[in-house]
Amino acid sequence: MTERVAVLGGGVAGLTAAHELSRRGFDVTVYEAGERVGGKARSVPVPGTGDPPLPGEHGFRFFPGFYRHVIDTMERIPDGDGRTVADHLVPTERTLVARIHGDHRRADVGTPDTLGEWFSRIRPAGGEVPPREAAFYTERMLELLTSCERRRRKELDEVTWWDFLEADRMSDGYRAQLVEPTQALVAIQPRRASARTVGRVYAQLLVGQLDPRVETERILDGPTSEVWLQPWREHVESLGADVVTGARVTDLELSGHRIAGATVDHGGDRERVTADRYVLAVPVEVAVDLLTEDLRRAAPSLAGIRHLETAWMNGIQFYLREDVPVVAGHQLFVDSPWALTAISQAQFWNCDLRERGDGEVEGVLSVIVSDWNEPGRVYGKPAKECTPGEIREEVWTQLCAHLNREGRERLHEDLVVDWFLDPELRQTDDGVENDAPLLVNTVGALKHRPPADPEVPNLYIAGDYARTNTDLASMEAADEAGRRAANAVLDDAGSTAQRCRVWELSEPSIFEPLKAQDRVRYRLGLPHPGRARTQVRGALRDLLA
Numbered sequence: 001m002t003e004r005v006a007v008l009g010g011g012v013a014g015l016t017a018a019h020e021l022s023r024r025g026f027d028v029t030v031y032e033a034g035e036r037v038g039g040k041a042r043s044v045p046v047p048g049t050g051d052p053p054l055p056g057e058h059g060f061r062f063f064p065g066f067y068r069h070v071i072d073t074m075e076r077i078p079d080g081d082g083r084t085v086a087d088h089l090v091p092t093e094r095t096l097v098a099r100i101h102g103d104h105r106r107a108d109v110g111t112p113d114t115l116g117e118w119f120s121r122i123r124p125a126g127g128e129v130p131p132r133e134a135a136f137y138t139e140r141m142l143e144l145l146t147s148c149e150r151r152r153r154k155e156l157d158e159v160t161w162w163d164f165l166e167a168d169r170m171s172d173g174y175r176a177q178l179v180e181p182t183q184a185l186v187a188i189q190p191r192r193a194s195a196r197t198v199g200r201v202y203a204q205l206l207v208g209q210l211d212p213r214v215e216t217e218r219i220l221d222g223p224t225s226e227v228w229l230q231p232w233r234e235h236v237e238s239l240g241a242d243v244v245t246g247a248r249v250t251d252l253e254l255s256g257h258r259i260a261g262a263t264v265d266h267g268g269d270r271e272r273v274t275a276d277r278y279v280l281a282v283p284v285e286v287a288v289d290l291l292t293e294d295l296r297r298a299a300p301s302l303a304g305i306r307h308l309e310t311a312w313m314n315g316i317q318f319y320l321r322e323d324v325p326v327v328a329g330h331q332l333f334v335d336s337p338w339a340l341t342a343i344s345q346a347q348f349w350n351c352d353l354r355e356r357g358d359g360e361v362e363g364v365l366s367v368i369v370s371d372w373n374e375p376g377r378v379y380g381k382p383a384k385e386c387t388p389g390e391i392r393e394e395v396w397t398q399l400c401a402h403l404n405r406e407g408r409e410r411l412h413e414d415l416v417v418d419w420f421l422d423p424e425l426r427q428t429d430d431g432v433e434n435d436a437p438l439l440v441n442t443v444g445a446l447k448h449r450p451p452a453d454p455e456v457p458n459l460y461i462a463g464d465y466a467r468t469n470t471d472l473a474s475m476e477a478a479d480e481a482g483r484r485a486a487n488a489v490l491d492d493a494g495s496t497a498q499r500c501r502v503w504e505l506s507e508p509s510i511f512e513p514l515k516a517q518d519r520v521r522y523r524l525g526l527p528h529p530g531r532a533r534t535q536v537r538g539a540l541r542d543l544l545a
């Protein structure tokens with residue numbers, strides 16, 4: 001008999017589970033609260049801008065070279081044009097590191113030709129960082145890259161990136177150049193993320209740079225929903241799955257030890273749905289509400305989910321009369337109080353923007369605001385306390401302060417035809433409220449992440465917060481989590497179908513001998529060799545002081 005699976009949530013995690021299970025013969029229904037699939041990855045048509053409308057994004061997307069799961073999925077989705085969705089990934093070439101004070105830097109994104117060049121990528125850029133601090137940073141990076149996995153899990157997951165780099169005792173230049181830029185990476189806040197997470201992600205980014213077979217960094221050649229998510233939905237439906245949008249799950253019903261049903265709200269009409277198995281693929285803050293105390297008692301491995309934290313990271317797009325490419329890749333605005341990053345989309349997109357909206361737009365500057373608590377330059381308020389109009393003003397001002405330098409005025413007000421703030425931000429009396437916060441990797445969080453197969457026998461967890469090798473709230477983690485949930489369903493259903501592939505993270509093999517040495521040292525209760533050296537040096541310094 002065909003088993004029925006209800007997938008609750010239609011983001012990347014839910015769609016992955018639905019994709020994998022429907023192609024293995026399961027009868028799958030996806031219940032998605034929103035009007036569109038894709039969750040945080042989806043594009044949003046800008047209301048009132050014509051037909052076809054201007055494309056808005058919750059935030060721009062990038063796919064570093066180390067991504068495996070999500071790329072493999074994309075390679076199996078037809079794009080409707082005889083190719084696959086993965087064929088819509090295009091490489092970036094350079095990253096602009098823009099400063100208000102000090103020189104801009106344009107870093108090559110591609111694979112370095114020599115080992116020396118590669119090492120120079122992990123070495124600080126110099127300039128405002130005193131040489132002793134730069135040397136300390138390099139030592140700590142090497143310590144991360146050469147620590148064994150158990151030390152990373154037990155010691156480095158318990159210390160923040162900030163403390164690991166001893167940022168408090170260092171210069172402003174050190175903090176601004178070496179510690180704080182992680183903010184530009186999805187979900188990594190230097191004072192909250194663990195050194196283990198940052199270290200692993202850096203190692204992956206470096207591997208991505210080293211491997212000449214993959215592009216270091218890719219983005220899509222069109223709005224995310226158009227070139228990926230909508231074709232994905234169609235493909236999953238062609239495999240037999242039903243995708244129901246506007247269907248918000250409000251309740252999971254526990255009977256004995258199993259889930260007996262779920263309540264789904266279709267815009268006011270309530271329906272009780274039943275299935276043999278339930279894959280929970282809603283965002284973490286929604287999962288916390290749905291996983292009642294009874295459920296958490298029945299599945300102790302879900303108890304830690306309440307300790308997982310979210311933060312705000314949302315996008316705003318500026319639609320420009322002329323394209324302003326700036327750089328063929330990402331732009332990091334390191335002195336911006338709101339931790340802005342951006343990309344000029346039109347240079348990568350295959351679509352003619354003049355055929356959208358009222359035909360006036362030729363460029364889209366897509367910006368992500370990652371710090372919503374720091375006061376801005378114009379209104380002196382954090383983004384959270386601003387109105388949407390004030391957010392627009394403030395972001396534009398911070399961009400101009402960075403880009404209208406080097407004797408050039410790249411941005412000016414007359415360029416702006418329109419702008420669009422992530423609709424998940426609702427205006428309130430005190431500023432804005434965010435309906436779609438993002439999980440952030442916090443120190444010690446690893447132990448709180450739920451497994452794909454908690455103790456309730458027909459409930460499975462997918463989502464970027466579940467325990468994965470990727471360990472970074474991202475599309476890659478969401479895809480991996482969807483696969484793990486699908487595999488758990490296959491196991492429990494006694495299916496003989498081939499399991500979904502799950503990749504381990506690979507790290508540069510050059511560090512293997514040192515990691516092996518550290519494995520032995522860890523077992524013997526000894527510190528990492530790099531740390532031992534630092535301790536001796538610190539003791540000598542104290543002695544001489």
Ligand SMILES: Cc1cc2nc3c(=O)[nH]c(=O)nc-3n(C[C@H](O)[C@H](O)[C@H](O)COP(=O)(O)OP(=O)(O)OC[C@H]3O[C@@H](n4cnc5c(N)ncnc54)[C@H](O)[C@@H]3O)c2cc1C
Nearest residue numbers: 009011012013033039040059061062249463464474475478
């Ligand atoms: C601004 C921004 C930029 C980002 N950029 C990148 C990037 O460049 N690269 C990268 O890899 N990652 C990026 N990420 C992270 C990535 O988008 C997410 O980690 C990933 O998409 C999460 O997928 P998910 O399926 O786990 O969750 P979600 O995307 O949150 O999907 C959950 C789905 O469940 C639905 N839902 C919610 N409540 C209910 C309910 N009660 N019933 C039914 N359905 C419900 C939601 O509508 C949503 O569709 C970014 C995130 C943000 C916020």
